[in-house]
Amino acid sequence: MTALPIEQVLPELRAALAARGMAVLQAPPGAGKTTLVPLDLLASGLVRGRIVMLEPRRLAARAAAERMAETLGEAVGARVGYRIRGETKVGKATRIEVVTEGILTRMIQSDPELRGIGALIFDEFHERSLNADLGLALALEIRAALREDLLLIVMSATLDAAPVAELMGGAPLVTSQGRAFAVETRWLGRSPDASLRFEAGVAGLVRQAVAETEGGVLVFLPGEGEIRRVEAMLGGLEGCALRPLFGAMDFAAQRAALAPAQGRKIVLATSIAETSLTIPDIGVVVDGGRARRARFDPNSGMSRLVTERVTRAEAEQRRGRAGRIAAGVCYRYWTKGEEGGLAAYPPAEIEAADLTGLALELALWGGEVALLTPPNPGAMAEARALLTALGALEAGRITPHGRALAALPLHPRLAHMLRRAGPEAALLAALLAERDPIKGAPPDLALRMAALADPRRFEAEHAWPVLRPVVERIRQEARRLERGAGVATAAVADAGLSLGQMAALAYPDRIGQRRKGDAPRFVLSGGKGAAMALGTPLAAARLLVATDLDGDSREAQIRQAVALSEAELRGLYAAQIETLEVCLWSKREGRVLARRQERFGALVLGDQAWSDAPPEAIARAALEGVRLNGLHFSPAARRFRARVALARGGDANSDWPDFSDEALLAAAEAWLLPHLGKCRSEADLRSLDLHEPLRACLSWDQLRRLDQLVPAHFETPLGRKVPIDYDGEAPAIEVRLQEMFGVTRHPVVGAKQLPLRVTLTSPGHKTIQVTMDIPRFWTSSYADVRKDMRGQYPRHPWPEDPTQAEPTLRAKPRGS
Structure with a gap:
């Protein structure tokens, strides 16, 4: 067997661990670190207890465990096992356990001493997932406070390793040079034709690669949609077996992509194939140059998927897939000159993702931790506000309910719904955590639930196809959630909740009320705006719950929702519905509106006139009208403020007040508010004489001096006073x-x-x-x-x- 580059630095890695207990290992793709480092650590005798290695994806975790077990000549579950969501293969003899990152967080939170674990390995750390960042931060605290003997290794192919080593207190940096086999890079001769669709361009580059090279081809595309379209375009490629590979596929289909194939294999994959996967027979990579990422907007409280250009680090990681088993070729769907415009590294997930789960984990831990990239304060504030609304936090501290939410393998929104609604909500929770199982259907959540209940009947009654593999995944996850939810929810569950009420539990900030007008536009209870396409069944609903939005910060498009009646809303959130007396200025009507309203967040459920509104409330509303429309001066008021301005003489330190428009509006609450109690309209504001309110701003002595310095009148020879x-x-x-x-x-x-x-x-x-x-x-x-x-x-x-x-x-x- 050909030696892998990582073998040359294993002695250096062992020495670093023996001396410092921590190390950062930087090795290029194909160096062999994922398989050989845990096995070498096991054989070295340095570790007392189990070795736990984190992988960012389930497929990578299973594949890594299977390869290591095969190297030892054993079945998975013996000395090498894995633990991923919904599946565990470990035994009493297991010494190396490969887990996905969320599982490590649960292991640490449930047992901060990590008893029985002697080493933690963070593989593919360059992906900078939230769970990996948090897991490393927690592990460092554990090692400093409780477990000096805990060995920590951070492994990465393309990460700028120096900041990680610094976070780890100056841990030794071990670098493996070179890759297993050389990879030739081929760029486009000119930029892609703008008139050519992306998928068509990539398909053409794949055909070129097939014609010019030998061996399997790995094609990187941003998502399933692009994969399916390129697959259709390459359907007639003679002698080739097309194999899609993306995260939402079931394991059987993913295994088919990894297994050898009859004919020349072409794997059409998302970034899932960037990680520690060795795909047999792959010697050629075609990189489409795009990546899909989740972006969270703290202003809207919503996440959306965006397609962006790959970074240089991602491109290098993808390129390395071609040199895992032999010399290879990498085709890039961009020119060599465009490479300089690529960003160096992708953003860490903590910079772009929803931080609600992180905020809950930190509250459960009991405080802040030193993270490699500090979270955005605005995003964290949004996350904590949501957790407070869900009852998971109170005065910033975790509640018993919050502890129960952290124990459930769901986003806190869905965990809250499951805990409150009970096992009956498991199917909905699994649906909301998965991709849409219906293609092209209107944004009605009830349709999805009907499709899950009976896909065959649904397709017979409707024109929209049901994605059977997605349905099966949702059902399987629902069964798992039902088993785990029974005990956790028994004491708090509300029985018999409707579909709309269950969704409203998960999304209390996204309960929408239809605005006035013909267009289906909604105001959400959290204060944001949302809209729906014309003609959809839910477009006429007075109330709904938006369970999926596109994240637009101005007015998000509703991609999935469910109807909610006012009675259902009141039954669920009666304690949160407030009766408010509201006095405000209506810009549209140009007057003060005094109303008594029943409100749930930003929603107005009841509205009637507040006939006995006090003058103080009217005055404050009228003041907003003044700020919107500006000040109106009578001739006497205009002359008076001109006299004061002349006395002031432009001296900022003068004892004469500043009567400019800007200064008067800034201080209007002090000098004007007492005179606005009877002003209810723009006409009232225009007719209000500001002369006396302005005079009241001056002391008696100032008024006397003003008459001397800048008199208000000239006395004619006839004794008449002229302004x-x-x-x-x-x-x-x-x-x-x-x-x-x-x-x-x-x-x-x-x-x-x-x-x-x-x-x-x-x-x-x-x-x-x-x-x-x-x-x-x-x-x-x-x-x-x-x-x-x-x-x-x-x-x-x-x-x-x-x-x-x-x-x-x-x-x-x-x-x-």
């Missing part, structure tokens, strides 16, 4: 020309002796002259004005020398 307008470049007044007779010095105001801008008008109040020098006007322009005006206003005085005339507003008597 001074301070809005322009200079203070201004408007007076009849005859009223200024006898004035020989231009009028000024205030302590600064500011000259007034005087608008002189005719008896008919039409502007005759605007001047800032009345004496000059008398000696210059007045003669021309007199000549023009005497004919128009013969009954009014127009003396030759206005400086000697008496001011007047009177006209001559008729006939004089």
Whole structure:
């Protein structure tokens, strides 16, 4: 048998473990680390107790255990076994146990000392799953506080290992150079044709690879849909056996993809094949260059799958699949020049996933742990808010209910539903945790339940095909959940809940109420918006529970839902339905709305007028109207704030208040709120005179000084007070020309002796002259004005020398 590269560094790895008890092993794909490291550790005698190795996927866990058992010449379940969801093959003699990552978390939470376990190996750590990150953090705490003898190994093919070694307190870094066999890389000569569908382009590249090479071909595609379409396009490829491989397949179909085939095997796989799987006869890789990831949006509280370009680390991992058993070739569905634009590594799951499960595990553990990548604070806050709503947390601490949820192998939402609704909800829980079993059906959860109950009858009555393997997986998982749920839920289960009520238990924040209008748009109890395609059966429902949304942060599309009656909602959440007296400003109606409402979260179940709303509530609602529509100043209010602005003089440290729009709106609650108790509409706000509220902002002394510095009025020679307008470049007044007779010095105001801008008008109040020098006007322009005006206003005085005339507003008597 050809020696594998990992064998060269096994002595160094053993020495590091003997000296420090921890190590980070970096080895390229095909080096043999998954199989040989646990076996070498078993033979070394360094480990007291079992060796537990974590794999990110069930298929990889089973395959790794089977290969190691075969190497020892034993059946699985002897010295080498595995433990995955729904299946366990271990015995009393088992020394190496391969588990999926969630199982390790349960092992640690149930027994923090990890009694009987001598070593933990984190394989394929570069995938950076949430469970792997959490498992390593918990293991490090256990080793530091309880188990100094616990050996820890982190293994990865493409991970930047230095941060992991640093997290592990400077653990030794062991690197295996080289791969088992050389792999030639072939890129496209030019970028893919934009008019060519992705699947067609990849299928063409597969045909090229088949024509140019020998041996099995492994094709990487982002998901099952793409796999099925490429499979259909390659159906006529002579002498080739097509084998799909994706996580949702049952184990029998997955085994078929791994087993030898008659003819040339072409495996069409998702990223499941990136991990520690050796697929016999594969010597060629065709990388489509895309990966599908779950992205969680803390603003919407929803996750959605997105298809993205692969990273350089993922591309290297995929490339290594071609060199596992012999020299190989890797075809990449992109140009060599595009490679520089690829990101270095994929995001850690903790950066993009729903953190509800992590938040629950940390609460169960009793505090924070040192994670390789700290979680987003906003996402953690959303997760803890949901757990609080589910009753799993109270004041940030885990409740007995929360402990029960953590013990169930489900997302906390579904675990809560199962615990509250009992074993009857097991089928629904399994359905919601699986992919959709019906192709092309409307988003009605009841249809899915009917298909699960009798697929044959469902297909006879409807046009939508049922995916039988998915149905079987759901039923199998439901049976497993029923067995585990019986004891856990017996004391708290509510009997006889409807399908809508069970879904509402899992998604209390996604109970939707139809908005007004023809379009099927909904507001969700958590405050977000959602919409449904026109013409679907649920589009007319007043209430529903959205169990699957596309995650759009603006208005998510409902992909799966179930109807809920108001009686069912009240029966389930009567204690959470509040009667609120709401007084708010309606932007659409332009007025204050005062209502008494029954609310469940953001849903309004009952709504009637609140006729005796107190003035304080009305005032606060009207204040929102002011903030939306701005301030409206009467002429008196406008002049007053202009006077204050002139006194302030632009000095930010002045004791005069800032009466700019921005400052007034920012402080409106202090100075304006007491005057809004009777304002109910935009018309009321516009008619409210702000002069007195603004005057109230000044002290008595400030008002006195203001009258001295910037007086409000100019007193004419007749003793009449004319308001001074301070809005322009200079203070201004408007007076009849005859009223200024006898004035020989231009009028000024205030302590600064500011000259007034005087608008002189005719008896008919039409502007005759605007001047800032009345004496000059008398000696210059007045003669021309007199000549023009005497004919128009013969009954009014127009003396030759206005400086000697008496001011007047009177006209001559008729006939004089």
